[in-house]
Each structure stands twice: as structure tokens, then as C-alpha cells.
Amino acid sequence: MILIFSVLVLFFVLSNSKIGSLTIEKSNFLKAFFPYVIILHHVSHLTGGISDFQWAGPYGVGVFFFISGYGLEYKRRHGVLNITSYFKRVKNVLLPIIIPVSIYLILLAINGTHIWQFVIEQLKSYTIVLPYTWFVITLIIIYTSYYSLSYIFPRNLFFSELVFLLLFSCLMMANDMDGTFYITTYCFLIGAIYHDKEQCVMKWQSKTIIVLAIVSFLLLTSVLALYRPLFKGYAAFGASIWTTCFIFLFTRTHVKYTSFINHLKDISYDVFLCQGIAFYLLSKGISLNNVWLYAILSISLSFLFGEFCYYLRKAVMSQL
Numbered sequence: 001m002i003l004i005f006s007v008l009v010l011f012f013v014l015s016n017s018k019i020g021s022l023t024i025e026k027s028n029f030l031k032a033f034f035p036y037v038i039i040l041h042h043v044s045h046l047t048g049g050i051s052d053f054q055w056a057g058p059y060g061v062g063v064f065f066f067i068s069g070y071g072l073e074y075k076r077r078h079g080v081l082n083i084t085s086y087f088k089r090v091k092n093v094l095l096p097i098i099i100p101v102s103i104y105l106i107l108l109a110i111n112g113t114h115i116w117q118f119v120i121e122q123l124k125s126y127t128i129v130l131p132y133t134w135f136v137i138t139l140i141i142i143y144t145s146y147y148s149l150s151y152i153f154p155r156n157l158f159f160s161e162l163v164f165l166l167l168f169s170c171l172m173m174a175n176d177m178d179g180t181f182y183i184t185t186y187c188f189l190i191g192a193i194y195h196d197k198e199q200c201v202m203k204w205q206s207k208t209i210i211v212l213a214i215v216s217f218l219l220l221t222s223v224l225a226l227y228r229p230l231f232k233g234y235a236a237f238g239a240s241i242w243t244t245c246f247i248f249l250f251t252r253t254h255v256k257y258t259s260f261i262n263h264l265k266d267i268s269y270d271v272f273l274c275q276g277i278a279f280y281l282l283s284k285g286i287s288l289n290n291v292w293l294y295a296i297l298s299i300s301l302s303f304l305f306g307e308f309c310y311y312l313r314k315a316v317m318s319q320l
Contacts, residue, residue: 001056001225001242004037008249009199019205021198023054023120025257027067030250032264034060035272036299042132042275043296043298045142049189049291055225057180061135062187062239066247068139069191072146076157077195086147093143099309101129101272107280126181131276134181141168142188158196162188169236179232184239194247205252218245234296271306 022028041057044050075081109115119129126134136160145164146157153160165185172182194201204210221242276299286294 001052001059001222001283003052004246005222006058008218008246009215011253012249017252017254019202020251020253021202022067022070022195022251026251026255028265029152029255029257029261030063030067032261034063035275035302039273039275039299039302040295042222042279043291043295046279047288047291047294048125050295051226051307055069055227055229058184058235058239059221059225059242061245062184063117063246064135065139065184066194066243067140068142069146069188069193070195071191072143073192073195076150080149081150083147086143089094089143090140093139094315096269096309097128097130097133097136097273100270100277100305103305103309104130104277106279107277126177128165129281130273133180133273133276138181138185146188146192161192162186165189165208179235183233183235186236186240187243190240190244191247194244201248205248209254211249214245214248215238217241218249221245244300260305266302267310269307270310274309275302277305 037056037060040053041049041055041060044052044054044056072081075085084203105115105119108118112214126137128136142165144314146161149164150157165188168185169182172179221238224230224238229238250292260288275298279297282294282297283300286297288294294301
């Protein structure tokens with residue numbers, strides 16, 4: 001997290017445009033690179049090394065939730081938040097899972113796993129077969145809530161979404177579910193509110209005292225992310241503050257959006273999904289004691305499988 005903070009501040013100093021919004025290019029820039037932050041977080045938990053990323057997971061996921069909320073509010077403001085776009089979004093979230101899941105199940109079957117029983121157990125544990133796909137389930141739930149509530153309570157959407165997220169958290173806690181599954185969902189609502197108030201935010205971006213305060217909050221939450229959460233549920237506050245501060249500063253920078261970064265964005269979701277395959281393969285032959293080799297191979301395999309799944313899906317879709 002300190003690494004991310006340092007890179008952002010350096011980028012901010014060298015490429016400062018004073019004010020800015022979360023454009024599609026800037027949003028895609030974040031999508032291109034943050035899956036690797038999450039992978040490093042999982043590597044840190046698996047190996048006990050790379051301590052800078054040990055508690056970075058909620059912050060990385062928080063950025064994705066923030067971007068999703070921002071994007072949906074943009075669609076709502078432009079009158080395109082309808083049933084057609086809802087099903088398109090759900091399709092775009094679920095369709096890429098098919099190929100990675102198939103590969104993962106084939107690997108498990110080769111290793112002698114009882115596939116049907118494994119699938120049932122994974123679904124019961126809030127996962128779509130592949131590790132870390134709780135994110136997909138939660139994202140679809142939030143999408144559904146936002147689309148529904150925008151029609152039911154159009155004038156009180158943000159409040160009603162907050163109530164929904166609180167109820168969702170209570171339901172998850174009542175069923176003793178892992179806090180990872182819901183604790184960063186508030187970043188989604190913050191993203192939507194951020195878009196709604198972006199003109200005000202852009203005025204604040206030009207005020208030095210506010211910028212310094214934001215940098216301080218970002219540094220503080222980055223440092224705290226190096227250690228265990230201060231209290232149960234802290235990530236809901238820490239990730240929300242960190243993500244908001246990060247976006248506030250990042251949108252002030254000027255990013256050079258290239259075709260390479262665009263490709264990284266295109267495969268980013270596939271890379272995220274395929275990290276479970278990478279970890280499974282590495283667990284069969286790489287010692288967890290070799291932390292950096294494990295990290296490099298985890299990222300490399302996730303990237304390669306992500307590329308393969310992306311192009312295979314595109315090839316299949318082009319024939320339909």
C-alpha cells in the first residue's frame with residue numbers, strides 16, 4: 001500500500017492537472033493494473049511475505065466497486081439505466097467465468113477431485129467454483145439493488161442503497177459469512193455519490209489545504225493497511241476513505257492511455273478470474289518459502305491464462 005501511495009504521489013507531482021474527473025480512460029487505467037494489486041494481496045496471504053500488500057485486498061476491491069458505482073450513476077444520469085443495460089452487465093460479468101471454471105474443473109478432475117460434490121460445496125461457500133469469485137456474486141447483487149432502487153426510489157436512491165447495503169451486511173453477518181464478501185461494498189455507493197457531486201469535488205481539487213488533507217488521509221490509511229485491522233469492520237471505513245482519497249488525487253493527474261494499457265484493461269477481469277488457476281498449479285510444485293518467485297509466477301500465470309481465456313471467448317463469440 002505504501003508502494004501504491006508513493007507511485008501515486010510521484011505521479012501526482014509530475015503530472016498534475018489541478019482538477020479532473022474520472023474519465024473512461026482514467027477508469028480503464030485503474031482496471032488495467034489493480035487486478036495485480038489483488039493478486040499480490042493473495043500471494044502475501046498465501047506466503048506470509050510481501051507485507052506491503054498483506055491487507056491491501058479490500059482497498060483494491062474497493063476501487064473496482066467505486067468505479068462500478070460511478071459508472072452506474074453516470075448511466076442513470078444519462079437515462080440509460082434500464083433493463084437492457086442490466087442484463088448486458090450481468091452477462092458481461094458471468095460469461096467470462098465459463099472458460100476459467102471449465103479449465104479449473106478439468107485440473108481438479110485430473111487430480112481426482114469429485115467434481116459435482118466440489119461444485120456444490122463451493123456454491124454453498126459463496127463462490128462460483130473458482131477461488132475469489134465471491135466478488136462476482138456480490139457485484140451482481142449490488143447491480144440488482146441499484147437498478148431496482150433507481151426505479152422504486154429515484155429521489156432517495158443513495159439513502160435507499162445505503163439501507164440496502166446495511167441490511168446486506170447484517171444478513172451476511174447473521175449467516176457468519178466472511179467480512180471480505182461485503183465489507184467494501186460501501187465503496188460502490190461512494191462512487192455513485194462521487195459522480196453526483198463531482199462538480200463540487202473538482203472545485204475542492206483546486207484548494208491546496210484540501211489536497212494536503214487528502215494526501216494525509218491517504219498516507220494514514222496506507223500505513224494502517226500494513227497492519228491488522230484496528231477493529232472488526234475497520235476495512236469498511238479504511239477502504240472507503242482510502243479509495244475516495246485515491247480517486248480524488250488520481251483524477252487530478254494526466255494519464256497517457258495507450259493501446260497496451262487498453263489491452264491490459266480488456267483482459268483484466270479474465271486475469272482476476274484466472275488467479276485461482278495459477279495458485280492451484282503453483283501449489284503443486286513451488287515452495288511458498290520462495291516468496292518473490294511465487295509472486296512473479298502467480299502474476300505471470302494469471303496473465304497468460306487470462307490472455308488465453310479472453311481470446312478463446314472472443315473467438316467463440318465471433319462464431320455465434
